[in-house]
Amino acid sequence: MTIAGIPVNWTAASRTNEYRFLALAFSDPYCRFEDITQGGCLPAPHPDFPTAFTEAFDPAVSKKACSLWEGAYVSQDRSGLFEDLVRFYEHFGLCRLEDAELPDHVTVELQFMHFLTFVEHEGSPSQDNTISLCLAQRDFLSRHLLRLARGIQANCRSTEPRVVAMTQRLKMFVSSDFEEISRRCGNMVAT
Numbered sequence: 001m002t003i004a005g006i007p008v009n010w011t012a013a014s015r016t017n018e019y020r021f022l023a024l025a026f027s028d029p030y031c032r033f034e035d036i037t038q039g040g041c042l043p044a045p046h047p048d049f050p051t052a053f054t055e056a057f058d059p060a061v062s063k064k065a066c067s068l069w070e071g072a073y074v075s076q077d078r079s080g081l082f083e084d085l086v087r088f089y090e091h092f093g094l095c096r097l098e099d100a101e102l103p104d105h106v107t108v109e110l111q112f113m114h115f116l117t118f119v120e121h122e123g124s125p126s127q128d129n130t131i132s133l134c135l136a137q138r139d140f141l142s143r144h145l146l147r148l149a150r151g152i153q154a155n156c157r158s159t160e161p162r163v164v165a166m167t168q169r170l171k172m173f174v175s176s177d178f179e180e181i182s183r184r185c186g187n188m189v190a191t
């Protein structure tokens with residue numbers, strides 16, 4: 001199966017690589033993606049791409065920019081959102097460094113999914129552990145990252161090809177991964 005030209009075989013290894021790739025794409029406009037991805041690279045950046053990236057994703061710089069924070073796409077109080085996210089992270093032994101992005105930033109949420117899929121890939125083959133990780137991934141995607149990916153893609157006003165490709169790839173991969181993980185969780189719980 002391919003998503004926007006990306007071969008996806010839905011193994012934990014390929015999923016963890018894609019979450020890592022996306023986290024880097026949204027955190028570092030200078031990143032050389034060709035070094036970290038297995039195919040389906042983004043359009044080549046032009047020399048002024050960091051400026052286009054900032055204009056696309058920093059509402060303090062441009063009124064047309066879309067937010068990379070989930071809080072921009074929810075009606076609930078942001079402190080409640082943070083509490084829910086921090087509970088997810090702490091349940092898996094993760095904590096936020098003082099100078100880190102806020103817990104609802106797209107890169108933090110993508111890194112968390114990278115972590116969960118990496119644990120799945122490297123973890124023990126016990127049935128209980130596999131089901132727990134599957135359910136955690138499904139819940140995190142449905143309650144947080146899926147909403148954020150949809151919000152970013154729907155609100156991106158940039159016409160810069162690399163930015164457009166990033167937002168489309170984010171939404172398509174997260175949506176497809178949610179569908180696949182939901183199917184897998186349903187199959188595991190049913191057996």
